[in-house]
Amino acid sequence: MPWKEVTRMSQRVEFVSLARKAESNLAEICRRFGISRRIGYKWLERYDLEGIAGLQDRSRRPQTSPKRTADSMEEAVLAVRQEHATWGGRKIRARLQTLGWQDVPAASTITEILRRHGCIDPEESAKHKAWNRFEAQAPNALWQMDFKGHFEAAEGRCHPLTVLDDHSRYALGLQACPDEKGITVQQRLILVFRRYGLPDKILVDNGSPWGSDGDHPFTLLTVWLMRQGIRVLHSRVYHPQTLGKDERFHRTLWAEVSQYCVGLDLEACQGRFERWRDMYNFERPHEALGMATPASRYRPSARSFQESLAPIEYSPGDEVRKVQQGGKISYRNREYSLPKAFCGQYVALRPTSQDGLMDVYFCEHKIMHLDLKTRTSKSVTHVPERL
Secondary structure: OOOOOOOOOHHHHHHHHHHOOOOOOOOHHHHHHHHHHHHHHHHHHHHHHHHHHHOOOOOOOOOOOOOOOOHHHHHHHHHHHHHHOOOOOHHHHHHHHHOOOOOOHHHHHHHHHHHHOOOOOOHHHHOOOOOHHHHHHOOOEEEEEOOOOEOOOOOEEEEEEEEEEEEOOEEEEEEEEEEOOHHHHHHHHHHHHHHHHHOOEEOOOOOOOOOOOEEOOOHHHHHHHHHOEEEEEEEEOOOHHHHHHHHHHHHHHHOOOHHOOOOOHHHHHHHHHHHHHHHHOOOEEHHHOOOEEEHHOOOOOOOOOOOOOOOOOOOOOEEEOOHHHHHHEEEOOOEEEEHHHHHOOOEEEEEEOOOOOEEEEOOOOOEEEEEOOEEEEEEOOOOOOHH
16 A cells, blocks of 8 residues: 655654654554565665655756855754744754754743844743653553634534543644534544554543543443553543643643634644644754653553454453443342443453452453342543642
């Protein structure tokens, strides 16, 4: 299958970045990008010999770096600022160094250059204060996912769906969606999973389509994710800092691209999102990463997406029940209620150390407690306490 025409160059850059990771399986990466290993080796060899320029089609004129004349460094600083209107001194300095400039001034000096040329709004600058945040220990240990900042489109509204790797800040998915329904999210996630594999956990908030609140965290979407072996975590209620990285990503997304997509159709929005995502992952220095790019810290998951799932297998000692219409199961001639999202699924009942209390499992996930004495059931929520 050929490369997608619109993003051919960016896909080659991303392929090389992922395939060169020490832990990567080249055959699996090639499969996810829809190319043969022969083609994969060709682009890796060209990159090793010529760098980024080697990824250009041979029939095209080689892409060169923007011409830098013997102008003052101020002009170089202002040129980067003009291209990235929200970047400050540290990002511009890192970007100029990446581009090969010598004797780049300190970030504070660059900030003064911007201030002298009226590029900094003092009131807006005072709003941006860093939060102390957690960080997952490795790529794909935790992803953050959310909708944020829907805006008017040519027809209806555009709902940007963002999927972010917690460790590297790599933007795995940025989709222009027509709504925030579970089936819409699932269709977009399948594309992300096919490309990057599966995470260990996904952190979401307590709104639709992830779950109505902390006591009702299960939806058809979260059940589907659990079936893929992904643990779904819900943020603490009224605590957006739990999804701090994704919240910060949304502010950057609006400032740098979304506000310029208002009134466009979804296809046009998606095109701008893809171009910006490539810049964010491969060019934009990230202060939390020591001014490195997200692509420099990310590698694809070793866990591949399962297009067809095998039947669930429970332990021989488990009491297995099929969840009936309305979320009902029967145990010892008594009926108990489970979330309706599990209708048609098989669950396992396991005794606990506490008399009269049973745990209910779906795959390897504990989802409910059954109190045999009071004949009641209660959801088990997975809220990360220290995020």
